[in-house]
Amino acid sequence: MKGLRKYISPFTPDQSGAVSVLYGYGGMLIIMDAGGCVGNICGFDEPRWLDSKSAIFSAGLRDLDAILGRDDLLIRKTKDALADVDAEFVGLIGTPVPSVIATDYRALKRLMEKDYHIPVIPVETNGMELYDRGQDKAYRQLFAEFAGNGGDGAEKRGGTVYDVGIIGATPLDTPAKDSPEHLRTLCGGRAVCYGAGDCIGDVMKAETVKKNLVVSPSGLGIARKMKDEAGIPYEVGYPVEEAHCEKFLGRLEQCSPQKVLVIHQQIFADGIRQKAAELPGVNEADTATWFMLDKEIKRSGDAKLREEDDLLELVTERGYDTVIGDPLFRRALPGWKGNYLSLPHFAVSGSLHAAENEEDYWQNAGELI
Amino acid sequence: MAREAFYITAEKLAELGPDKVPPQMISGEHLIYSSPATLSYNSPGAQGFGVKRAGLVIPESVMLLVSPACCGRNTTILADEGGYSDRMFFLQMDETDLITGAHLTNIPQAVMEICDVCAERPKVVVICITCVDALMGTDLTRVCRRAEEAAGVKVVPSYMYALTREGKNPPMVAIRETIYSLLSPLEKRNDMVNLIGNFAPLEDDTDLYEFLRQIGIRKANEVSRCSTLDEFREMGAANFNLILNPEARKAAVMMEKTLGMPFAELTRVYELGRIRKQYELFGAALGAAFDLDEYYGRAEAAGAMLQKKCGGASFAIGQVVNGNPVEMALALTKLGLDVKEVFANIGAEDFPYIRELAERAPEMKLYSTLSPTMMNYSCGGEVDISLGIDASFYYPHSVNIRWNSEIQPFGYMGFVHFAEAVERGIG
Numbered sequence: 001m002k003g004l005r006k007y008i009s010p011f012t013p014d015q016s017g018a019v020s021v022l023y024g025y026g027g028m029l030i031i032m033d034a035g036g037c038v039g040n041i042c043g044f045d046e047p048r049w050l051d052s053k054s055a056i057f058s059a060g061l062r063d064l065d066a067i068l069g070r071d072d073l074l075i076r077k078t079k080d081a082l083a084d085v086d087a088e089f090v091g092l093i094g095t096p097v098p099s100v101i102a103t104d105y106r107a108l109k110r111l112m113e114k115d116y117h118i119p120v121i122p123v124e125t126n127g128m129e130l131y132d133r134g135q136d137k138a139y140r141q142l143f144a145e146f147a148g149n150g151g152d153g154a155e156k157r158g159g160t161v162y163d164v165g166i167i168g169a170t171p172l173d174t175p176a177k178d179s180p181e182h183l184r185t186l187c188g189g190r191a192v193c194y195g196a197g198d199c200i201g202d203v204m205k206a207e208t209v210k211k212n213l214v215v216s217p218s219g220l221g222i223a224r225k226m227k228d229e230a231g232i233p234y235e236v237g238y239p240v241e242e243a244h245c246e247k248f249l250g251r252l253e254q255c256s257p258q259k260v261l262v263i264h265q266q267i268f269a270d271g272i273r274q275k276a277a278e279l280p281g282v283n284e285a286d287t288a289t290w291f292m293l294d295k296e297i298k299r300s301g302d303a304k305l306r307e308e309d310d311l312l313e314l315v316t317e318r319g320y321d322t323v324i325g326d327p328l329f330r331r332a333l334p335g336w337k338g339n340y341l342s343l344p345h346f347a348v349s350g351s352l353h354a355a356e357n358e359e360d361y362w363q364n365a366g367e368l369i
Numbered sequence: 370m371a372r373e374a375f376y377i378t379a380e381k382l383a384e385l386g387p388d389k390v391p392p393q394m395i396s397g398e399h400l401i402y403s404s405p406a407t408l409s410y411n412s413p414g415a416q417g418f419g420v421k422r423a424g425l426v427i428p429e430s431v432m433l434l435v436s437p438a439c440c441g442r443n444t445t446i447l448a449d450e451g452g453y454s455d456r457m458f459f460l461q462m463d464e465t466d467l468i469t470g471a472h473l474t475n476i477p478q479a480v481m482e483i484c485d486v487c488a489e490r491p492k493v494v495v496i497c498i499t500c501v502d503a504l505m506g507t508d509l510t511r512v513c514r515r516a517e518e519a520a521g522v523k524v525v526p527s528y529m530y531a532l533t534r535e536g537k538n539p540p541m542v543a544i545r546e547t548i549y550s551l552l553s554p555l556e557k558r559n560d561m562v563n564l565i566g567n568f569a570p571l572e573d574d575t576d577l578y579e580f581l582r583q584i585g586i587r588k589a590n591e592v593s594r595c596s597t598l599d600e601f602r603e604m605g606a607a608n609f610n611l612i613l614n615p616e617a618r619k620a621a622v623m624m625e626k627t628l629g630m631p632f633a634e635l636t637r638v639y640e641l642g643r644i645r646k647q648y649e650l651f652g653a654a655l656g657a658a659f660d661l662d663e664y665y666g667r668a669e670a671a672g673a674m675l676q677k678k679c680g681g682a683s684f685a686i687g688q689v690v691n692g693n694p695v696e697m698a699l700a701l702t703k704l705g706l707d708v709k710e711v712f713a714n715i716g717a718e719d720f721p722y723i724r725e726l727a728e729r730a731p732e733m734k735l736y737s738t739l740s741p742t743m744m745n746y747s748c749g750g751e752v753d754i755s756l757g758i759d760a761s762f763y764y765p766h767s768v769n770i771r772w773n774s775e776i777q778p779f780g781y782m783g784f785v786h787f788a789e790a791v792e793r794g795i796g
Contacts, residue, residue, distance in 0.1 A: 001460075001475060001478060001479060001482060002475070003459075003460050003461040003462065003463070003466075003472065003475070004458070004459070004460050004461075004475075004479050004482060004483075005458065005459035005460075005461060006458055006482065006483055006486050007486075009441060009442075009444055009445035009448065009449075009454070009457070009459065010438040010439070010440075010441040010442050010444070010445060010459055010461060011438065011442075011445075012442060013437070013438050013439035013442060014439075015439055016439075016442070030400060031403075033500075033531070034500060034530075034531035034532045034534065035401060035531050035534060036440065036499075036500070036529070036531040037439055037440075038401070038403045039403070039408055039443065040439060040440075040442045040443045042403050042405075042408065043408045043443065044442055044443045044445070044446055045442065049405070050405055053404065053744060055744060056403045057400035057401060057402055057403060057741060058400065058401035058403060059400060059401075060396060060397065060399070060400060060401040061532060062397060062532055062533070062534070062535060062536070063503065063504075063530075063532040063533050063536060066504055066532060067504070077398075077399055077400045078400060080399060080400075080741070081399065081400045081741040084372065084741050084742045084744065084745060085741060085744045085745075095439065096437045096439065096440075096499075096500060096501045097500050097501070097504065097532065099464070099467070099501075100467060100500075100501050100504045100505070101504065126437070126464065127437040127438065127439030127440070128437040128438060128439070128461075128462060128463050128464055128467075130438075328445070348445075349445065349446075350445055350446050351446055352445070352446055352449055352450075
């Protein structure tokens with residue numbers, strides 16, 4: 001049945017995805033909710049939140065605010081808060097409530113910017129789409145606001161010139177909190193990981209990088225836009241250290257796989273798939289994802305999963321003997337007798353199977369469930 | 370430009386009174402700050418007993434959350450950790466459903482499907498809807514009736530409407546009404562009482578059980594101690610309801626109407642004089658007198674121990690504790706202990722305590738944890754003992770006494786156990 005989840009709990013929604021992109025830029029992020037959404041975002045989808053203070057606020061909407069559309073109250077409350085907290089910008093993150101009452105984000109942006117004299121970045125998420133859709137929207141809004149002026153004033157805001165821009169490396173897409181460092185090292189040279197350890201000044205200089213590396217599908221939209229508008233080429237792929245790969249592949253090989261399915265975000269899954277396909281005895285390796293499946297980088301055999309039942313149907317119909325994916329998916333394969341190897345995805349199981357660092361992640365990835 | 374966390378002293382707040390509480394302490398007047406300290410109560414479903422877990426207190430029940438995916442996200446983790454993931458099911462809405470209401474049409478079929486996959490067929494299915502349906506004016510009672518007819522199982526509505534948190538029927542009030550709506554009138558038993566309001570039982574040795582025995586009560590029912598639906602339904606025979614959490618008042622009123630069951634209310638307090646007075650008034654209302662001396666003596670001894678062990682130590686009290694932090698501050702202050710700071714959302718019901726604190730500890734600071742100014746709170750100050758998980762966030766170097774177990778402390782023995790927990794904590 002459409003939307004029914006009997007085995008798998010909800011994944012990270014778009015609003016958390018938007019926050020994962022904007023989180024590190026020193027903005028005041030206002031979740032346009034009554035309180036429940038912000039609890040979900042901070043407590044369950046944003047691992048960095050526990051490490052340090054961050055200016056994430058709930059709009060504290062109440063029924064009458066929603067019914068009467070009291071935008072003036074939100075504008076006043078935000079202005080009051082800005083008197084107490086320094087912010088590079090104000091981010092407005094949508095939830096189901098503004099979606100139902102059709103909040104006019106563009107009008108809010110205009111009114112707020114006129115009043116506060118700092119940029120306002122609205123991200124029209126609705127809590128019903130998945131995290132990568134929210135990320136895609138947030139990247140587009142962030143870059144539209146700050147990139148594209150040739151980097152004027154970027155130095156004042158800490159901007160530096162880099163060779164490579166890494167897009168899509170949020171905690172929701174990568175193995176662990178230290179993954180951006182690993183990615184920067186693997187890229188060699190000077191690399192900036194947008195949303196992880198960079199600053200607004202670096203985004204302002206985004207058009208000066210020599211190329212972009214997209215490590216999750218949510219980064220493809222903005223990478224393509226930068227290619228079209230600024231001529232910056234991009235590559236797609238998720239680099240992983242050889243030592244980590246070997247450990248994981250060793251575990252996979254012990255299962256003597258012949259037909260393998262890898263489930264994760266598309267680009268990460270594709271990297272694992274390519275390695276798995278090289279193992280002796282493997283005659284087919286495909287990927288599947290509940291999240292974005294980009295047509296341009298999709299290979300034949302790759303599948304988009306929508307409903308819960310799709311997974312069991314795909315695995316049984318195509319006869320996979322080995323499935324690699326988040327441990328929580330295992331429950332959705334009742335009766336299936338193949339080998340299931342763990343490959344946690346934070347946007348699925350959150351802190352339940354989260355790793356402290358990359359070393360820890362790859363130490364446990366590939367465990368038989 | 371303010372760059373400090375807002376606080377007010379007990380003396381100043383008492384002077385202002387409940388009608389002139391500063392706007393920084395009124396959640397509807399400002400954005401709500403989200404820090405790790407506030408997670409447990411800034412989200413109706415975040416931790417502990419939120420709406421979803423509370424609904425599952427009904428024995429032999431499962432829950433179907435009908436909502437946008439974001440409303441159920443925390444359940445992925447909490448249900449797994451809490452061991453109830455096999456009792457939670459989800460019917461996720463998309464934007465089309467918002468327009469067509471198709472998700473409501475699918476509920477009967479969804480109920481049938483989830484009943485089929487449960488290892489043991491559930492006896493109750495709790496349907497939970499969220500803010501979007503509140504705005505759409507969904508008539509869930511009607512939908513539940515249709516689902517009940519289709520699936521042949523009891524289906525009850527529940528509402529996780531964060532939007533109405535400060536209204537007349539906030540989510541944690543409504544869920545208690547949902548739970549007790551399952552009771553039907555039975556032949557009255559004079560020796561039976563229902564303790565309502567908590568989702569976990571009182572401590573086994575609580576004095577309340579003993580005092581109830583003294584007046585002839587042989588069975589004190591708590592929903593959390595019922596392992597079957599039939600056992601839970603026996604609560605319909607109780608002589609009266611005893612409210613132990615004010616959020617159960619509405620449920621008690623409902624039961625008075627539907628079951629003819631009167632109610633009384635007791636408040637959890639830690640100040641020994643108040644505990645005694647409350648029991649005396651309760652006894653008088655029932656035309657009886659409790660023999661309080663033995664338990665009072667134990668609590669008094671525990672208080673003396675606290676005075677001895679903690680004299681000279683300073684305290685900070687957070688909000689995530691089994692108790693009202695302001696009342697706890699007063700109780701400790703009356704023992705001569707030094708409470709420096711309290712983190713709380715102040716309400717009118719706190720003012721009797723605040724007025725007394727103004728006399729005894731006028732400089733005590735009260736912080737509003739949800740105020741955006743708390744971004745500027747400088748964590749890591751000097752306090753020896755912090756009470757509550759959230760207080761450990763503000764005072765990471767203090768000895769932290771969590772004091773928020775799910776099993777509920779109450780009465781004199783609640784105080785005794787609290788004192789013992791502090792003693793264990795300080796070593």
